[in-house]
Amino acid sequence: MNSFEDLIETAQNFIGLLLAGDFTSTASKFDDQMKIALNEAKLQETWINTIKEAGTLIQLNAPKTAEVESYRIVTIPCSFQRSIIEVQITFNKEGQISGLNFIPTNMEYHAPDYVEKSAFHEIDTTIGEGKWALPGTLTVPDGSGPFPGLVLVHGSGPNDRDETIGPNKIFKDIAWGLASKGIAVLRYDKRTFVHAKQLTPDLVDQMTAKEEVIDDALLAIDLMCKTEGIDPKRVFYLGHSLGATLAPRIAQQDNGLAGIIIMAGITRSIEETILDQFTYLYNLDGNMTEQQKAELDDLKEKVDKLKDPEFIENISRQDLPLAMPVDYWKDLHNHDTVAIVKTLSMPILVLQGGRDYQVLESEDFKGWKDALNHRENATLKVFPELNHLFIAGEGKSSPQEYMVEGHVEKEVINSLVEWIK
CATH class of the missing domain: 3.40.50.1820 (Alpha/Beta hydrolase fold, catalytic domain)
Known part of the structure; x- marks a missing residue:
């Protein structure tokens, strides 16, 4: 049976695939029964309906683990902009996913002291x-x-x-x-x-x-x-x-x-702001990964391209920071x-x-x-x-x-x- 450390890593990768919209890869992690109960199309529909009003993902929180008979359960609370969604994944003894639950938790508002x-x-x-x-x-x-x-x-x-x-x-x-x-x-x-x-x-x-x-x-x-x-x-x-x-x-x-x-409100260009934000976040713990360095280099390259007036006339969204629409960038640059x-x-x-x-x-x-x-x-x-x-x-x-x-x-x-x- 897989260790909880391995299953936690598998669960985190599984959530990464869900967030990336790769439902073919996520469904491939299921055991035979799950593939029938929750096929790729149904998984996609369920996930999109679960997160549609949650907003942007902010972080994955510390996982919780449990063991029931021959199954091991990993639950990872995902903090989104407007709610916390607990992704509860049940693994069989072969390490395949044999159960999946999405449990949204709406966060209650408490008024501050200055409100009457x-x-x-x-x-x-x-x-x-x-x-x-x-x-x-x-x-x-x-x-x-x-x-x-x-x-x-x-x-x-x-x-x-x-x-x-x-x-x-x-x-x-x-x-x-x-x-x-x-x-x-x-x-x-x-x-x-x-x-x-x-x-x-x-x-x-x-x-x-x-x-x-x-x-x-x-x-x-x-x-x-x-x-x-x-x-x-x-x-x-x-x-x-x-x-x-x-x-x-x-x-x-x-x-x-x-x-x-x-x-x-910013007074810099939005592309400089985005680059500064990612540089700050990737250096927060003082230990930038190789992947983060590569992502930052790619972002810098895209920001530099935006400074070329000719380039922006013949550019696609994929060549822009955060893949934002070309017209959006032009509009901000023109005002x-x-x-x-x-x-x-x-x-x-x-x-x-x-x-x-x-x-x-x-x-x-x-x-x-x-x-x-x-x-x-x-x-x-x-x-x-x-x-x-x-x-x-x-x-x-x-x-x-x-x-x-x-x-x-x-x-x-x-x-x-x-x-x-």
């Missing part, structure tokens, strides 16, 4: 209409308005309205925290989250930041301005991560905004965030976590600072102990930290309230 639930109520709403309509939540203070309003816009990837990452819901923290202090907040599920099935390969290839973020953000701002009980002259925009990077571009298209808030922010006259608040490894104080925050230093109506603030999610921690930040329950720091909430009011 009795001070506000929530209303379901819809942003836009037709094919790309998005469900949203309007969090409204109790009492008589009109209230100042804030629209929240997410980072990259298929985010839900709470911008859920592990057990953390940073947009829910902000919405409930600000509504407790008399500010109405609108948040909504992102197009790539709600309408993933409608996004055909052709549509994905043509997608830019406009379709992914900007169009829906402008509709959300318009809805907020037209909502009864909201002061249309005091509607603000808050973007986090990609939403922060695009804030100047969105403000340029909606002159009615009272101001914009940039929380962890200089720093140049745009210099043209805006509205009040601007820039917030940065000092421990953020994704958006750097030394590079990106400095970029905002250099662009806005002369402006009396620009406020820039660094929170030394906070990470990319504006949650406090110690030491070097890592993706694993995002799986620890925390909340947007009270000092950040207070800064937002003070600036908006």
